[in-house]
Amino acid sequence: MDIIFYIINTVISILTVVIPLFLIVAYVTYSERKIIGFMQSRMGPTRVGPSGLLQPIADVLKLVSKEIIIPTNASKGIFLTAPMLMLVPSLLVWAVIPLSELFIISNINAGLLFILALTSLSVYGVILAGWASNSKYAFLGSMRSAAQIIAYEIAMGFALVGVLMLSGSLNLQVIIQEQSGSIFNWYWLPLFPLFLIYFIAGVAETNRAPFDVSEGESEIVAGFHVEYSGMAFAMFFLAEYMNLILISILSSILFFGGWLSPFQGTFLDIYFAFVPGFVWLSLKTMIFIFVFLWLRATLPRYRYDQIMRLGWKVFLPITFFWLTVIGILIYLKYLPL
Amino acid sequence: MSDYKNFTMNFGPQHPAAHGVLRLILEMDGEVIRSADPHIGLLHRATEKLAESKPYNQNIGYMDRLDYVSMMCNEHAYVLAIEDIMKLDIPERSKYIRVMFDEITRILNHLLWLGAHALDIGAMSVFLYAFREREDLMDCYEAVSGTRMHATYYRPGGVSKDLPNVMPKYMLNKNQNLDQVEKLNYNREGSLLDFIESFIDRFPKNVDEYENLLTDNRIWKQRTVGIGVVSPERAVDLGFTGPMLRGSGIEWDLRKKQPYEIYKDLEFDIPVGTEGDSYDRYLVRMQEMRESARIIKQCCNWLKTDNGEYISSNYKIAPPDRDDMKESMESLIHHFKLFSEGYCLPVGETYACVEAPKGEFGIYLISDGANKPYRLKIRAPGFPHLASLDEMAKGHMLSDVVTIIGTQDIVFGEIDR
Numbered sequence: 001m002d003i004i005f006y007i008i009n010t011v012i013s014i015l016t017v018v019i020p021l022f023l024i025v026a027y028v029t030y031s032e033r034k035i036i037g038f039m040q041s042r043m044g045p046t047r048v049g050p051s052g053l054l055q056p057i058a059d060v061l062k063l064v065s066k067e068i069i070i071p072t073n074a075s076k077g078i079f080l081t082a083p084m085l086m087l088v089p090s091l092l093v094w095a096v097i098p099l100s101e102l103f104i105i106s107n108i109n110a111g112l113l114f115i116l117a118l119t120s121l122s123v124y125g126v127i128l129a130g131w132a133s134n135s136k137y138a139f140l141g142s143m144r145s146a147a148q149i150i151a152y153e154i155a156m157g158f159a160l161v162g163v164l165m166l167s168g169s170l171n172l173q174v175i176i177q178e179q180s181g182s183i184f185n186w187y188w189l190p191l192f193p194l195f196l197i198y199f200i201a202g203v204a205e206t207n208r209a210p211f212d213v214s215e216g217e218s219e220i221v222a223g224f225h226v227e228y229s230g231m232a233f234a235m236f237f238l239a240e241y242m243n244l245i246l247i248s249i250l251s252s253i254l255f256f257g258g259w260l261s262p263f264q265g266t267f268l269d270i271y272f273a274f275v276p277g278f279v280w281l282s283l284k285t286m287i288f289i290f291v292f293l294w295l296r297a298t299l300p301r302y303r304y305d306q307i308m309r310l311g312w313k314v315f316l317p318i319t320f321f322w323l324t325v326i327g328i329l330i331y332l333k334y335l336p337l
Numbered sequence: 338m339s340d341y342k343n344f345t346m347n348f349g350p351q352h353p354a355a356h357g358v359l360r361l362i363l364e365m366d367g368e369v370i371r372s373a374d375p376h377i378g379l380l381h382r383a384t385e386k387l388a389e390s391k392p393y394n395q396n397i398g399y400m401d402r403l404d405y406v407s408m409m410c411n412e413h414a415y416v417l418a419i420e421d422i423m424k425l426d427i428p429e430r431s432k433y434i435r436v437m438f439d440e441i442t443r444i445l446n447h448l449l450w451l452g453a454h455a456l457d458i459g460a461m462s463v464f465l466y467a468f469r470e471r472e473d474l475m476d477c478y479e480a481v482s483g484t485r486m487h488a489t490y491y492r493p494g495g496v497s498k499d500l501p502n503v504m505p506k507y508m509l510n511k512n513q514n515l516d517q518v519e520k521l522n523y524n525r526e527g528s529l530l531d532f533i534e535s536f537i538d539r540f541p542k543n544v545d546e547y548e549n550l551l552t553d554n555r556i557w558k559q560r561t562v563g564i565g566v567v568s569p570e571r572a573v574d575l576g577f578t579g580p581m582l583r584g585s586g587i588e589w590d591l592r593k594k595q596p597y598e599i600y601k602d603l604e605f606d607i608p609v610g611t612e613g614d615s616y617d618r619y620l621v622r623m624q625e626m627r628e629s630a631r632i633i634k635q636c637c638n639w640l641k642t643d644n645g646e647y648i649s650s651n652y653k654i655a656p657p658d659r660d661d662m663k664e665s666m667e668s669l670i671h672h673f674k675l676f677s678e679g680y681c682l683p684v685g686e687t688y689a690c691v692e693a694p695k696g697e698f699g700i701y702l703i704s705d706g707a708n709k710p711y712r713l714k715i716r717a718p719g720f721p722h723l724a725s726l727d728e729m730a731k732g733h734m735l736s737d738v739v740t741i742i743g744t745q746d747i748v749f750g751e752i753d754r
Contacts, residue, residue: 040465136346140368140735209459210556218354218457219736300556301459303736304368 026056066230078132083235086125130224141223145214151311156201158319176258182265202247210299248288357749380753392679401487404751418689431495437636446694454743495648576721579696584618591692717751
């Protein structure tokens with residue numbers, strides 16, 4: 001009886017995360033179009049529903065009702081598996097994200113490791129999609145993506161080592177609690193260079209501008225998903241936006257105190273005590289999502305070899321250097337372990 | 338294994354960066370281009386042949402459709418060729434109007450180039466900002482000719498209409514309330530010249546805005562500096578003109594070197610580059626927009642004080658006044674003959690060229706004394722530029738091909754004709 005109750009409980013908590021997540025993804029696309037629209041002095045969607053609010057729903061309906069075209073010489077099995085390989089890891093990751101003090105689907109000890117493992121997995125989706133499409137454009141896209149992921153995954157991993165060194169735990173809930181105290185106890189202060197590298201590597205990891213070389217619109221058309229249509233394309237699309245939200249939420253958890261109130265340790269704390277942690281987390285996440293969109297509206301695209309240079313020659317040495325600095329500071333007891 | 342090293346890729350004609358219908362056959366070693374073979378002809382409309390069967394005046398409209406982002410400059414070369422064969426003097430006012438619209442066209446073209454080039458390299462916003470300004474210039478086209486693009490405004494002997502004294506205004510509609518409409522109309526209360534002046538006053542600030550986004554942007558520099566380098570000697574050998582030549586450091590501008598119309602009376606500078614790479618060509622074009630604004634300003638000032646004729650009063654080549662046609666038999670006959678048979682040019686041949694935004698746009702015209710050209714050859718600046726694509730792209734990467742196509746400012750209307 002207990003086991004059934006446990007399963008039902010888990011399913012409900014999964015649904016409470018996944019269903020809102022899909023809705024959020026839909027409206028992140030809407031806000032992306034609106035925000036970038038205002039940045040580019042145009043309106044964004046206005047036609048479907050009041051000020052275009054139903055646009056994402058219409059988009060979903062369109063994508064669902066479209067045919068999935070499989071190119072003649074494509075490897076059919078892999079072609080259809082690839083989008084799932086993209087989507088499933090980016091959904092699974094949410095199991096270990098602490099959304100508030102209490103709510104977390106699975107509070108495992110190796111949470112950060114779990115996230116790193118799963119996010120690196122999604123590159124297989126990209127590579128297989130490009131390979132299975134049997135198109136030169138898609139192939140170039142997946143080649144670029146493979147090279148890029150290796151360059152950035154390493155810098156990203158090392159950036160997170162800094163967090164591990166300070167918190168002494170892989171458990172995300174513990175990492176957040178270790179940051180409590182005040183806004184200056186959050187890890188962005190001691191780990192500022194690592195935070196920047198983590199965020200930039202995150203942008204590269206999600207294949208978004210200015211690192212969108214693997215789908216570089218003006219060079220290789222749509223890159224790895226050039227042959228995909230309908231729901232198969234929608235899965236890539238969903239995965240991309242879910243990763244975007246994920247990188248934003250991880251940045252706020254690892255470097256900006258997650259669900260901790262920014263007023264902790266000040267006299268304002270008692271006035272804001274009623275605000276649930278989830279609200280703080282979402283606010284911080286939204287700021288990062290905004291930065292993602294802002295980058296996209298402003299910056300030109302890197303060339304693929306320049307990205308590699310940035311990853312290997314700039315980010316990696318900086319992370320090594322800063323990890324050494326952090327290590328020395330901890331050894332000299334300037335920073336708590 | 339070495340036999341299988343390179344692979345060919347078909348780039349276009351349906352490609353976001355193909356600028357219309359460019360088809361490139363790329364031979365690539367990984368991402369590195371070994372050779373690029375442009376295929377042309379997908380937008381061929383036989384303009385040169387068509388022109389041989391139409392009276393002179395009716396060909397002006399075809400000229401707009403050659404380089405369809407610098408419309409009036411194409412017309413200009415054509416009417417200059419006709420006027421040259423006829424040895425026709427045109428009124429001073431029409432010269433100023435033509436020069437002013439040539440420069441408006443240059444800004445139009447460079448704005449589109451800037452937007453498309455930036456979009457190719459991945460900077461989205463510049464495209465929309467550039468189109469915001471283009472909209473006002475299109476309105477100038479519309480005010481004088483009735484159309485936003487294919488104006489057919491220049492005529493042998495002058496221009497088809499005088500500058501209007503009123504600007505068309507936005508009307509109240511369901512999407513904009515009264516305040517918004519008034520805001521849109523703020524510089525449309527006066528004449529066209531007032532409107533152009535108000536545009537020219539704010540335009541340099543807009544160029545600063547674009548430069549702010551791009552010029553010192555590290556990514557932009559990484560993507561353009563050292564890409565598609567052409568040495569000054571090669572640029573001359575390859576037949577480059579316009580910003581492509583000036584980007585390589587050669588100060589050649591037909592407006593200065595072979596001044597036509599009233600360019601010799603106007604003050605402006607020719608920006609030149611030093612390195613001959615895409616970044617230099619970008620800087621040259623940005624500076625050219627500012628210089629164009631200067632020229633337009635001078636033309637505006639002159640035109641405001643002048644009330645002369647806008648088209649020659651030789652009714653063999655220019656239509657008579659509408660009012661006269663109601664009264665005078667000759668006017669009616671002139672009108673009828675001009676719009677049906679046209680006029681005959683003396684036997685002769687000429688080459689007339691203008692400094693179009695993309696380079697030297699020339700018309701080689703042979704007349705056998707009939708009312709239509711015996712032969713019309715169009716010298717399109719884009720053609721030699723495209724021909725050098727292979728040389729420019731060799732050894733660069735796929736992303737740089739897109740940059741190079743952008744920096745060449747290719748439009749297929751004129752290349753395929």
